[in-house]
Amino acid sequence: MIKETMTKDERLQAAITLDHVDRHPVFPILVTSAPRLYGITQAAAWQDHDIARDALIRCYKEYGYDCISKPNYYYPMLPGKLTAAPVRNLIPGRQLGEDDLYQIDERVLFEREDYDKIAALGWNGFWDEHYEKISRKSLEKFSAMQAISNQLYCDDMKICEDDGIPVHLGVAVDSVLMAFSLSRTLTEFTRDLHEVPDKVEAAMKASCDDLIANSIQVCKNNGKMMAFVVLERGSGFYYRLKIFERFEWPFLQRYVDAFVSEGIMPWLHFDTDWGMNLPYLKKLPRGKCVCDLDSTTDIFQAKEILKDHMCISGDVPAALLTLGKPEEVVDYCKKLIDEVGDGGGFMLTTGCECPINVKPENLRAMVETGRNYQGKRKGTRASSPDPRKELSSIVRPQGRIAEAFGNLQYDDIEKLVETAISENSDPLDILDQCKAGMDTVGELYSTGEYFLSELILSGDMFKKVVDIIKPFIAKGSSASSLGRVVIGTTKGDIHDLGKNIVATLFGTSGFDVIDLGVDIDPVIFVDEISKTDAKVVAMSALITPTFDSMKTVVDLMKERGLRDDRFVIIGGGPTTAAVRDYVGADAWSLNPVVGIHMCKEFLR
Amino acid sequence: MKLLIIAGFLGSGKTTLLLRIVKQLSAGPQKIAIIENEIGEIGVDGEYLNLEGLQVQELFGGCICCTLSVGLLETLEDLDRLYQPDLVILEATGVARPGDIIENVRKYQSRIQEIQVITLVDACRYEMLLEVMEPLVTGQIGAADIVAVNKIDKVAPEALDQIMQSVAGLNPRAKVTAISADQKLHLNTILDDLR
């Protein structure tokens, strides 16, 4: 048993801010399975909130986790104002069987013509006018019902908190895209995105602030400062990144900014596979939100991307909890604690909701492992919030030149490099140090410490260094060519530093390098591959929109019969293994030396 | 027990195809069960199939991750215990990636020996879906053994050629056929591979 030195609230808070915890918080997102565990039907739990609340409390006490998600089956609300699409729920005992699971009945709630109206009236104004049409209920009656459910929620929350039970959820709000997709249905909304994107975007812009304001008001009314943001349909599981970038990401950023500035913690609940979208989350403020994964996204990869930046919660799979054996649950939870929990910023939770048929012994296994297993690695200590210190925890080659780069000692760099050369340092090592220094600058830029001008300055420094050491590198290169490589940064991206490093290294490793430059149209890229018959194609990205144009290059290669027998490799800050798969590349590396080694292996 | 997954985006014609082929498939000695995995709408498909006197289980519910994946595995277990079919036909929800289903079945359902995937592609909407929903579309096509481009009664032959080529490019391993489930065109191209 781990010695507990924090209260449950302190533990949750510390996990989110990436600070030290005595152990990782552990809790299931659990609602519908509590009555089931005690032989109560779903219909009974829907009809009588006392019954539901008592089952939830009983379950919490029996299994001993850190908090409950909701105190009953209802959601907190703001009477007359929506924080989510007003989809109809089919309720057990009414529209469904006594012990069925509730479902949503997805229907078209507004027509394509209505986008203009939403753009003019905003989210609240539109539904004030439109709600009665679709629901056959008067808005007044609806508001009165919402007021009652909200009161029940607050009363039940108070009962829990008086009993010392932390309650998790202050408001549940759909992301803007989610709210629109559910209101239009997935099929129609997808068509809208294709056929009338400008109308959709205008309506979303007019709705975002209302959804935010409604949510903030709900949290304030019930005194629970946590916004559970429902995200599913904007993911890279469904849509291309360009859809995410235009219709989800800007609004999600606005949500997070607004919530954080109101002291509300955004709990980003990501259903489906968000692997492609994860790099974007690094742009959200550090230590303020939770990235909650449902077991479809690769949580271990998420850790790689978000470590030291955002708390991750997840992701014991529903199938494992229902059909697995307790030993399997224990093993999986240990793996999560060892890997995702390493260095802190983790909560052990269910991947999405705890399934209704969870085996009690599996739920117990999950909670017990969370409470008792310390983990193999460094444990639960998160790094300090100081970004400079944070960076020092990342292993990278050290050296005077790397440091000078990181500190942007523009005036010193030339001298340092010349000295190093005169002391017979390996030019490749110098280049490596420069790259490490550039990485430091990049990270300080992404945490807001450095500004764009400083990023550009570091680029100039790098060019200076390359000019100095180029003649020395060339000496070491082999005489016979290994083959041609076409390298470039594709359309939409004008960053060339990383690419230049790699191009230089390709050259010194014995390749004939055809460096196309930056912002290269995929057609031109592929023309060049065809013309030179290069066997290696290398693409770099420093910003995420470039993923789509890299993908276009590979698609075009396939289309033109140029893909077979060729090695496509990608790299650059925001790229990951998932991006490699998305793009259809053969390899991905963030380390130029390793990447070039892969290319050599391929040619062998 | 063998599992046949019929996948494809919402409205691509999965139920229509299922109704067309199920009679032929059940003509032989094998015992067939059907699982209908709907998202959103309720019961229509299932009720219709019940009239045909087949064993039909319906799966509803919200989340693909927590509700549907488990529901499917449990239904397979129930069917095996109570009915012991030779072949289970699953109409997947329109937003499922067959690869995810296969992964789960392999992990938790040892009674399934063989899995086959037919993915339906709606010829009328192919271009549009590929333009915006490329990840899901390629996920569905990529995991298929057979890709059936459906609703060919609604598209011009040149357009169809292009779709077939594009589909073949996305999954060189699959057999690609063109059908109309509704008009019963070329259904043999699928049936031959299923028997």
Ligand SMILES: Nc1nc2c(ncn2[C@@H]2O[C@H](COP(=O)(O)OP(=O)(O)OP(=O)(O)O)[C@@H](O)[C@H]2O)c(=O)[nH]1
């Ligand atoms: N023109 C034409 N329409 C078809 C064809 N096959 C199916 N449809 C129509 O397409 C619509 C959707 O067909 P369904 O079979 O319900 O599609 P589904 O994939 O089961 O749909 P969901 O279960 O909702 O995902 C219906 O209106 C069908 O009549 C076809 O070959 N040609």
Ligand SMILES: [Mg+2]
């Ligand atoms: Mg159907």
